[in-house]
Amino acid sequence: MLEVKDISAAYGKAIALKDISLYVGEGEIVSLIGANGAGKTTTLRVITGILRPLRGDVVFQEKSIVGMEPYQIASLGIIHVPEGRGLFPDMTVRENLEMGAFMRTDRDEIERDMEFVYSLFPVLKEREKQLAGTLSGGEQQMLAIGKGLMGGPKLLLLDEPSLGLAPLLVDRIFETINQINRERRVTILIAEQNAYMALSISHRAYVIENGVTVMEGTGKDLLGNEHVRKAYLGI
Amino acid sequence: MVIQPMELLEQILFGLMIGGIYGVIGVGLTMIFGVMRLSNFAHGEFYMLGAYFTYTFVTLIGGDPFILAPLAAIAVGAVGIAINKLLFKSLYEELKEAKGAAAFYFQDLKFIMLTIGLSILFVDLALVLWGPIPISIPSPLTKHIIKLPGGLSFSLARLIAFVVAIATLVGLYAFLKFTKTGRAIRATAQNPSAAMLVGVNIYRIYDITMFLSTGLAALAGGILGPIYNVYPTMGLDVVAKAFVVVITGGMGNVIGSILAGFLIGLAESLGGLFLGTEYKQVVAFVIMIIVLWVRPEGILGGGRK
């Protein structure tokens, strides 16, 4: 479904990605794991057009999308829940969800998706009229994922969905991600530092170090891998 | 000095009228700051262009300036879009190339210098096209005096200017609050990269913002043209006041700018009455300093984290 081919990218003169390649198959959950500054976020930014790569290609459903604007890429069904959550702090929870559906015109479907999001995260329904900027960190993360779902994604990119959440909530979030993948058949690409959680729910995963993919495998394989266990699982 | 109650009432009315105009000018400036993070030092020149365009339309087509001012505002708004597409976009792209993914390229010093350059360019252009001598836009409405009981009187032109200003502010508020485009503008102001990711074409939002901002300034110039003099540097005289309104109201906050516009308009009028007209110019700055002393983020600024 998505193929990232030999992408190099930089912020000004600082190189962040060096010939990175990966692919995500339809229906999969794939995760990118790696340390701080490895290039996970940068990879997602290149996919959604926020950052233009220096070289390489990104192909989505047999079409090259490099050089397209973020709003055009979003309209193809690639929805990015960015680092920092990407909420509109002075809008209410409901307005944020409606903004998530900005590109869509199918009123009834939007309403149904809204109900689905509220069923995943009932607390959002309770706080429908509260400003997003005043939500707790966990609630904001739920809203970020909910807002992503409102875009009607074919491919959902999640950047650090567990960041700053209590362990119990981390479990819930990953469970929900799994549920979204199974029930909605949304293909998901996750960038995560919480390697254990990410690998447990992923079909496949890539390990990124210093802007290159150094390892690839199924979630299970990587969980058992010596290097991964030492470097990312602390075992 | 004894102040007659009627005099006081008259100054309050004048203050509200001029406050509405300050609101319109300030809202344009604050929108561009809020949405694009651009400090537009050429804002006063769009106000000036609005007055001259109105004047030109009146002399070419004929008709009342209060009817032609909105047309002038649309024409100046088109100039605003052209500036965004022809000048801003390439610098924006260049900064984006150099800096990577951060979204606030309009904050760059290069953009501020560019707006200062535009300001000088437009003043010179006006000198060439319309000459240095102040003109006034003829309107029969300025001679139509409304007399209220108690000796209170003002021209119909001022009343219309006030009504146009209020209608514009209400219309703008409704547009931002209730339309899909208005919501996209607010979203872009709050989090531009998140707006892109939900599918907002922020280049288009910047075009619309430039159109509204420059058009609002031009409208203010057009409706004040028949009341005050029109001259090439009139924008330079108003831009400082516009920044005072924007800062007092809270940078980027539309409602804050409207409130600050009225506050400063009223304070100036009353200040002129109580302290003498020679102090009128100082009043706005004093108000700004007092407001910032109490609330450093301005009347309604700093609401978001």
Ligand SMILES: Nc1ncnc2c1ncn2[C@@H]1O[C@H](COP(=O)(O)OP(=O)(O)OP(=O)(O)O)[C@@H](O)[C@H]1O
């Ligand atoms: N906006 C930016 N401007 C300049 N350099 C950046 C920017 N964002 C990231 N970088 C640099 O690019 C490299 C890759 O960063 P990236 O954010 O992709 O890492 P990451 O794997 O997501 O890390 P983390 O787990 O900490 O989020 C780092 O060296 C970082 O310093």
Ligand SMILES: [Mg+2]
């Ligand atoms: Mg990151």
